[in-house]
Amino acid sequence: MPELTRLAILDDYQGVALTRGPWDRLPEGLTIEVFRETVTDPEALVARLAPFDAILMMRERTPFPRALLERLPNLRLLVTTGARNRSIDLEAAAERGVTVCGTPGFGNPTVDLTWGLILSLMRRIPEQQASLRAGGWQIAPGGSVGVTLEGKVLGLVGLGNLGARVAKVGAAFGMEILAWSQNLTAERAEAAGARLVDKARLMAEADVISLHLVLSDRSRGIVGAADIARMKRSAMIVNTSRGPLIEQEALIAALAEGRIAGAGIDVFDQEPLPPGHPLLAAPNTVLTPHLGYVTEENYAQYFLGAVEAVQAFIAGQPIRELRAG
Numbered sequence: 001m002p003e004l005t006r007l008a009i010l011d012d013y014q015g016v017a018l019t020r021g022p023w024d025r026l027p028e029g030l031t032i033e034v035f036r037e038t039v040t041d042p043e044a045l046v047a048r049l050a051p052f053d054a055i056l057m058m059r060e061r062t063p064f065p066r067a068l069l070e071r072l073p074n075l076r077l078l079v080t081t082g083a084r085n086r087s088i089d090l091e092a093a094a095e096r097g098v099t100v101c102g103t104p105g106f107g108n109p110t111v112d113l114t115w116g117l118i119l120s121l122m123r124r125i126p127e128q129q130a131s132l133r134a135g136g137w138q139i140a141p142g143g144s145v146g147v148t149l150e151g152k153v154l155g156l157v158g159l160g161n162l163g164a165r166v167a168k169v170g171a172a173f174g175m176e177i178l179a180w181s182q183n184l185t186a187e188r189a190e191a192a193g194a195r196l197v198d199k200a201r202l203m204a205e206a207d208v209i210s211l212h213l214v215l216s217d218r219s220r221g222i223v224g225a226a227d228i229a230r231m232k233r234s235a236m237i238v239n240t241s242r243g244p245l246i247e248q249e250a251l252i253a254a255l256a257e258g259r260i261a262g263a264g265i266d267v268f269d270q271e272p273l274p275p276g277h278p279l280l281a282a283p284n285t286v287l288t289p290h291l292g293y294v295t296e297e298n299y300a301q302y303f304l305g306a307v308e309a310v311q312a313f314i315a316g317q318p319i320r321e322l323r324a325g
Contacts, residue, residue, distance in 0.1 A: 002314055004077060007054040009034045011061035013272070013289075020296075021303025026310055030054075038062060038272060046071045053077065054313075056306050059293065061271070063087035069096055079103065079309045080322070081302035082293070086215070090324040099313060100322045103305025110292035111165045114240045117264030118208055120286045121236045122147045142284070144261075147207075147234075150174035155206025156194060157223065158241070159184055163212035164192040178202050181213065203230040208238065215242035225250035231260050238264040240292045243271070248279070255282040266292055 007026075009017050012034050023032060033052075038061055039045045045068065049055060054077040057064065064078065066089045075098050080088060083102045093100050120126055123146035131139040154170040156163045159179040167177045171193050179194035180202045189196040203209065203223075209231070213219045223237070223246045231237070237260065239246055248269050254260045262284035271290055273279070279287065305320070312319040 002076065002316060004030055004054045004310065004314060006030070006052045007032045007056065007310065008049060008052040009056045009058075011038050011058045012036050013058075013061075014294075016299065017056075017058075017303060020299045022307050023303075025307055027314065030310070042068070050074065054310060055079070057081070057085070057088075060085060060087040064093070065089050066092035069093055069098065077101070077310065077313045077318075079306050081105075081306065083320070084322065088322070090322055094324060099318050101309040101313070101318055102320045102322050103303075103309065104301045104320075105293065106295070106297040106301045108162055108165055109295045109298050110162055110240050111169070112295075113266060113288065113292050114162075114166050114210055114238060115169055117238050117240065117266065117286050117288070118149075118210070118236075121238070121262045121264050121284075122149060122208070126286055149208075152176070152207040153178060153205055155179070155202040155209040156212060157181065157199070157202070157209065157245075158212035159189060159192055159194060160212060162241075163210075166210055166212065167192045167194050175208075178206060182218065199227065200230060203227045204232070206235060207232070208236050210238045211241045211245050213241055213245055215244055220244050221247050223247065225253075228254045228260065233259060234261050236260065236262040236264065240264075240266045243268040252278050252282055255284060258283075262286070264288075266290055 007030055009032065013036060015036055017034055039048055049072055051074065053074045055075060056079045058081055064087060069089060069092045078093060078098055078100045081103050082105055088100060090100055124141055127141040128139065150173060152175050154175040154177050156167055156177065156179040158181045159167065170177050177194040178197050179189045180197055180199045184196055186196045213222065225247055228250050251263060255263060264286045265279065266288045267290055309319060
């Protein structure tokens with residue numbers, strides 16, 4: 001049976017990993033070390049990880065490209081939370097004999113957060129709560145008041161599994177649903193209760209725009225300065241997918257100049273978001289620290305799956321293996 005001696009759990013920002021999984025099922029001889037802080041310096045990262053023969057990574061918080069994998073000669077098992085992870089070079093891992101495994105997840109928690117951001121923006125919930133706690137009552141931040149969703153247009157950039165679920169909620173609110181992506185067909189859009197339009201029309205007509213695409217070379221910057229310029233001054237944009245889908249500088253400029261009404265952002269070009277980042281000072285924003293998949297139910301599945309992956313590897317029968325291609 002393959003033996004493992006040291007397991008690193010990476011990027012446990014909240015310090016909850018060891019309380020959300022059945023770690024006591026693992027052999028007593030396996031040492032587990034948890035790292036809460038992300039390391040981005042390549043040399044420091046190699047120094048941290050070199051002693052470990054097993055690593056559990058939290059989604060894409062620390063990428064594992066070829067350049068890193070080639071400098072970890074002891075690594076034999078790499079487990080990622082979730083069923084896929086585009087930040088791992090699976091071809092390089094296979095070449096080096098590193099087994100890569102995923103875990104199950106629970107439901108579609110990003111849908112919840114998407115609507116939390118939309119509702120917070122439309123009804124000005126954060127500002128109203130802050131005012132109430134400070135002694136105010138029914139303020140009108142910037143001279144505006146909340147806006148109802150019924151009768152508004154929801155524009156979805158991406159209509160896969162998550163986008164289709166967001167569309168159903170929008171329809172329940174009485175919104176008209178428009179959708180666009182590079183491969184979307186009219187039939188698929190109609191099946192999700194949406195109407196296919198081109199990107200320019202979606203950006204120009206939607207009152208709320210929500211992104212639901214996988215980040216790739218083709219989708220990077222898919223919402224650029226020209227797209228943001230088409231938005232109505234009363235429109236808002238929400239991104240719970242990946243930060244680089246939107247041209248960040250163009251978004252910040254539009255918010256600062258009042259050319260759009262607001263933005264709800266859960267994902268950023270750089271994570272964790274550093275102090276003093278311009279988005280932190282941008283007006284009319286609701287910002288959350290990449291919480292789309294961070295729920296009790298999802299974490300329970302992640303860490304149970306991670307324990308199962310380690311057990312299966314030790315037994316010589318790896319499960320939920322991820323392979324290139």
